Amino acid sequence: MNLPTGPHDLGGQEAGEINLTEHDTAWWEWQIDAMVRLALSKGLITDFAELRDGIEQLTPKDYKNLGYYERWARSLAWVLVDKGVVTQSELSERVQAIRARQEKS
Amino acid sequence: MSHDDHGHDHHDHDHDLTFQPDHPEPESDDALLGMALRELLIEKGMYTVSEEQAVMATMQGASPENGAQIVARAWVDPDYKALLLADGGAAIAEFGHDLSPAEFTVLENTQTVHNVVVCTLCSCYPRALLGMSPAWYKSISYRSRVVREPRAVLAEFGVELSDEVEVRVHDSTAELRYMILPQRPPGTGGWSEERLAGLVTRNSLIGTHRDLMISQQLHE
């Protein structure tokens, strides 16, 4: 079989039993979903292809360990930093602030 | 362009909206990265909380009942079924759905053909017709295995097929979005569309369920 092009190129690989457990979509997951859609409708990105491209550049380890919405978040952040919409330091600072807020409540 | 401001500190307002007692909080580094990005985009005026809520309401409003309604119509109306199979986009437009620029494509199950859908490369899914995709559809296991050993995967879902039935796997690699048209169960002659729609399971619309039963509930 051909080598996969990236960590996303999964068709035909060996894998284990499928976990059939379902879970309700978390509020933050709906928010990431909305953010991606709004990024598109507001023209911050021109197509989902940009985000798929970002996701495909994750390391195989990150790809397997991150959940679906975490991958979209990581990719959108990367694309928007690249475009100059936000900076890496703004993001890092805000992540710390959110953690601090969570620890207080 | 300015974000909603009811006199609250902006961060508290968003924190109120973020925290939902019945839902898990974002905890991982990347979930928080998403939340940080969200706050920054809102502060920078890229979108508003109102717009966010409107998008969320729309997405949350979609469910497999939408797909079930279309299946039921196709079962009772042969002309609609023909349209659905020839031009899925035109058929669902009659119910107010629009997946364009994606091409909505319906695949019919028969006595001799069983269809099952996957997106091996990322998890593309017709959300407007089926609601949020289940975790298993997005899983590495499903995406890896269903193209290569569909019958074994289907057996894990309780679908056993003889060799008389041809299994067709559809990998959503580009701009098509798929829904299965399951077979109408026997014993449903004369049923209303609403009653028929109640028989259609979400998994039957993806292809991991084949034989719909009269006692079936929508949420199974």
Added chain:
Amino acid sequence: MSALFDVGQTVRIASREPGVHHRVPAYAKGQVGFIERICGQHGRPETLIRGDGQPFERLYRIRIPQTDLWPDYQGSDRDCLDIEVFEHWLEAVE
């Protein structure tokens, strides 16, 4: 723009590694199948990542027998796999 390939025509999916986002799965590269249907025209992934995807290109659904794809395939000889491939990834086969 009319389609280069006809329904039923035998085609091979190219085996390229373009080094950019392209959405042809590894398992399909180099495989031979036939045109199951001609789809619409869309932006290619390779160009959508950096623009509006113009000019659009013809998309096709290709049907490949599972026994061709997987040497150890478990199932009927008639089982098949359908995938969507853009025109520039397809080559005619005699």
